[in-house]
Amino acid sequence: MKNVYLHSAVSISAQNTFAGDGFLEDMKPISGNTVPAQYPNYKDYIAPSASRRMATGVKMGVSAANKALQNAQLEQPDAIITGTGMGCIEDTEKFLNTIIGNDEEFLTPTSFIQSTHNTVGAQIALGLKCKAYNNTYVHAAVSFESALMDAQLLLQQEEAKHILVGGVDELGIEIITHMRHMEDANSNGIQVPFGEGASFFVVSSEAKSNAIQLVDMDLCSTASENTIQLKLNDFLNKNLVQASDIDVLIAGRNGDNFDSYYDSVSTLVENVTELHYKHLIGEFYTASSFSLWTAYEILNRQALPKSLIFKGEAKSNINYILLYNQFKGRDHSFILLKR
Amino acid sequence: MGVAITGMGIISAIGHSVVESKSSLLASKSGIATLKHIQTKHSGNIKVGEVSLSNADLTTQLQLPEDHNYTRTGLLGLFAAKAALKDANINDVSKYRTGFISATTVGGMDMTELYLKQFATDPEAQKYIQSHHAGDSTQKIADTLHITEFVTTISTACSSAANAIMLAARLIKAGKLDRVVVGGTDALSKFTINGFKTLMIQSDELCAPFDADRKGLNLGEAAAYLVLESDEVIAKEQKTVLAYLSGYGNANDAFHQTASSENGEGAFLAMQKALELAQLNPEHINYINAHGTATPNNDLSESVALQRVFGNNVPAFSSTKSFTGHTLAAAGVVEAVFSIIALQEQTIFPNLNFKTPMPETGLQPVTSMVKKEVQHILSNSFGFGGNCSTLIFSKA
Numbered sequence: 074m075k076n077v078y079l080h081s082a083v084s085i086s087a088q089n090t091f092a093g094d095g096f097l098e099d100m101k102p103i104s105g106n107t108v109p110a111q112y113p114n115y116k117d118y119i120a121p122s123a124s125r126r127m128a129t130g131v132k133m134g135v136s137a138a139n140k141a142l143q144n145a146q147l148e149q150p151d152a153i154i155t156g157t158g159m160g161c162i163e164d165t166e167k168f169l170n171t172i173i174g175n176d177e178e179f180l181t182p183t184s185f186i187q188s189t190h191n192t193v194g195a196q197i198a199l200g201l202k203c204k205a206y207n208n209t210y211v212h213a214a215v216s217f218e219s220a221l222m223d224a225q226l227l228l229q230q231e232e233a234k235h236i237l238v239g240g241v242d243e244l245g246i247e248i249i250t251h252m253r254h255m256e257d258a259n260s261n262g263i264q265v266p267f268g269e270g271a272s273f274f275v276v277s278s279e280a281k282s283n284a285i286q287l288v289d290m291d292l293c294s295t296a297s298e299n300t301i302q303l304k305l306n307d308f309l310n311k312n313l314v315q316a317s318d319i320d321v322l323i324a325g326r327n328g329d330n331f332d333s334y335y336d337s338v339s340t341l342v343e344n345v346t347e348l349h350y351k352h353l354i355g356e357f358y359t360a361s362s363f364s365l366w367t368a369y370e371i372l373n374r375q376a377l378p379k380s381l382i383f384k385g386e387a388k389s390n391i392n393y394i395l396l397y398n399q400f401k402g403r404d405h406s407f408i409l410l411k412r
Numbered sequence: 413m414g415v416a417i418t419g420m421g422i423i424s425a426i427g428h429s430v431v432e433s434k435s436s437l438l439a440s441k442s443g444i445a446t447l448k449h450i451q452t453k454h455s456g457n458i459k460v461g462e463v464s465l466s467n468a469d470l471t472t473q474l475q476l477p478e479d480h481n482y483t484r485t486g487l488l489g490l491f492a493a494k495a496a497l498k499d500a501n502i503n504d505v506s507k508y509r510t511g512f513i514s515a516t517t518v519g520g521m522d523m524t525e526l527y528l529k530q531f532a533t534d535p536e537a538q539k540y541i542q543s544h545h546a547g548d549s550t551q552k553i554a555d556t557l558h559i560t561e562f563v564t565t566i567s568t569a570c571s572s573a574a575n576a577i578m579l580a581a582r583l584i585k586a587g588k589l590d591r592v593v594v595g596g597t598d599a600l601s602k603f604t605i606n607g608f609k610t611l612m613i614q615s616d617e618l619c620a621p622f623d624a625d626r627k628g629l630n631l632g633e634a635a636a637y638l639v640l641e642s643d644e645v646i647a648k649e650q651k652t653v654l655a656y657l658s659g660y661g662n663a664n665d666a667f668h669q670t671a672s673s674e675n676g677e678g679a680f681l682a683m684q685k686a687l688e689l690a691q692l693n694p695e696h697i698n699y700i701n702a703h704g705t706a707t708p709n710n711d712l713s714e715s716v717a718l719q720r721v722f723g724n725n726v727p728a729f730s731s732t733k734s735f736t737g738h739t740l741a742a743a744g745v746v747e748a749v750f751s752i753i754a755l756q757e758q759t760i761f762p763n764l765n766f767k768t769p770m771p772e773t774g775l776q777p778v779t780s781m782v783k784k785e786v787q788h789i790l791s792n793s794f795g796f797g798g799n800c801s802t803l804i805f806s807k808a
Contacts, residue, residue, distance in 0.1 A: 170528075
């Protein structure tokens with residue numbers, strides 16, 4: 074079975090993560106109900122004629138995808154796999170509101186056409202004229218992880234060599250406002266703003282020098298705080314890794330009462346430095362793709378930005394990073410990376 | 413041989429079970445009619461393949477509490493997924509590593525479009541805020557079936573369920589899962605009715621796939637699921653295999669967001685990949701369950717692709733969307749169920765409403781029920797975004 078390596082990682086987020094060479098140096102605090110991403114200069118990545126009709130998520134996705142390919146010096150991937158929790162919610166709301174506002178009359182197709190969940194994957198393929206395998210996962214907080222697991226499967230089974238995989242979500246306006254209200258009505262609700270962003274990666278079965286290895290990953294739909302510990306143990310055992318080998322844990326804490334799952338996992342890997350990130354980029358269904366970008370940068374640069382540290386110290390010599398994310402106690406994912 | 417299929421469940425306009433679907437297919441009885449359950453200005457100008465049960469009927473039959481927040485997509489999905497598990501004689505899902513993969517395009521749109529403007533203030537409506545996203549119906553069905561491990565949702569427009577089935581097979585082949593309940597569900601919605609209306613590809617008559625004078629598609633709603641199991645489980649449990657999934661292929665047309673290319677490149681590549689994986693030559697295919705939406709663009713593009721793959725010997729083919737309407741994300745698995753029935757019955761189902769071959773290709777689908785030896789069936793599903801997928805089913 075082939076190994077899986079990360080050849081590039083690119084992220085557009087509420088922080089300055091896309092342009093420049095820095096790594097989470099000038100963090101700006103985020104607050105409020107929602108926080109938009111810092112959008113790149115789209116015309117560097119998309120022809121203006123094409124981007125005019127694209128909604129935020131499509132533009133972010135296509136830009137991040139193109140830069141990920143450039144960084145990996147790859148022209149044509151063997152597969153394009155995306156994950157999105159809410160899909161093209163901007164165009165969905167737009168079309169829905171025209172239906173309601175115009176009482177089903179005088180509608181134009183553009184926003185309907187762009188509202189399908191696979192629009193980002195399709196637009197990337199169209200831009201590259203890439204006729205390869207193309208798939209889109211839309212399963213809440215494991216949308217991105219499902220896409221990554223599909224990529225892992227394709228590489229391990231030697232159905233592909235180089236794959237473009239990414240996660241993207243845009244805020245939209247209406248549904249997100251209602252989701253925020255529901256969250257704020259609950260004192261144990263999510264304590265960070267809702268956010269948006271796009272993170273794309275080239276994953277490959279080819280071992281380049283300094284490539285980061287995706288050792289393994291696992292997903293599960295539901296688990297208790299106890300069973301999640303058992304699952305982590307199984308996962309590490311299966312990969313012949315001791316809990317004490319893990320240098321850094323990146324947890325998807327968002328301040329709600331389900332953070333106890335992270336506590337539960339954290340106690341198993343006691344001596345790690347634990348990082349968090351949703352206080353910097355907000356919570357959204359594909360927010361965890363940002364943590365994969367973060368892990369990639371940490372392993373490459375051997376540096377731990379202070380703004381990420383939740384618990385423990387800024388150690389050097391980082392070899393193993395474990396990512397753990399869940400949403401409201403379901404859709405759990407483990408990703409294990411190795412330098 | 414491929415991956416074994418041991419169970420199936422379905423609900424569509426032509427029946428609420430595999431048995432009912434079979435009798436409708438054998439009797440050439442279409443389920444396409446006038447819209448009943450959705451209030452829309454366009455109801456007089458369209459024909460649809462609607463499931464006759466209302467949400468209240470489904471709630472009762474599924475024994476759900478009345479204050480549930482299932483969308484219609486979730487209700488239809490649960491109905492069919494339960495039936496599939498039962499058909500596969502599975503009582504204890506935890507006995508083997510079992511996954512659930514579902515496909516949908518509309519997700520919770522049927523409720524969102526009803527309650528969007530009440531979400532801010534109406535506590536009754538607010539329960540549907542969380543059911544909007546596409547993963548919601550999948551999560552609910554998985555929870556009800558007690559499937560707790562690998563659960564995910566795929567959305568690649570009208571090829572979604574075919575891609576879900578493909579993933580299920582790959583997970584079993586890779587040894588990651590022993591058993592997968594896989595399929596798709598899509599309810600009719602005002603959103604999709606209006607969307608297809610703006611594209612002007614919805615017919616006001618019964619759809620006539622592959623006909624020279626085809627006027628467009630009829631939308632439909634449905635849910636269907638298959639149970640795929642590993643050879644080890646089949647051997648251990650001495651299970652009856654209904655059919656095998658012997659090949660699959662996924663390619664992108666990379667031509668246009670909604671239109672298919674003139675030479676049907678994506679479709680051609682998907683069919684080629686599927687044949688290659690199944691280690692079959694084109695002449696081994698005895699029947700094609702075509703995508704055949706009855707839109708001018710799809711049927712021409714697909715016909716050209718068929719001629720590119722099969723040359724002058726295009727096998728017997730038909731589009732069963734003339735029975736069910738185009739059930740979007742569910743289409744791939746609805747047609748998988750029909751293909752398996754065709755293998756079991758050694759019968760090919762007709763392409764209803766066909767009169768005149770299109771001048772560009774002269775291809776003529778099967779127009780009446782035919783008893784025939786059928787060993788391998790190829791089934792196509794293509795979608796917006798250039799997503800093209802092909803599945804091949806083989807006789808058990």
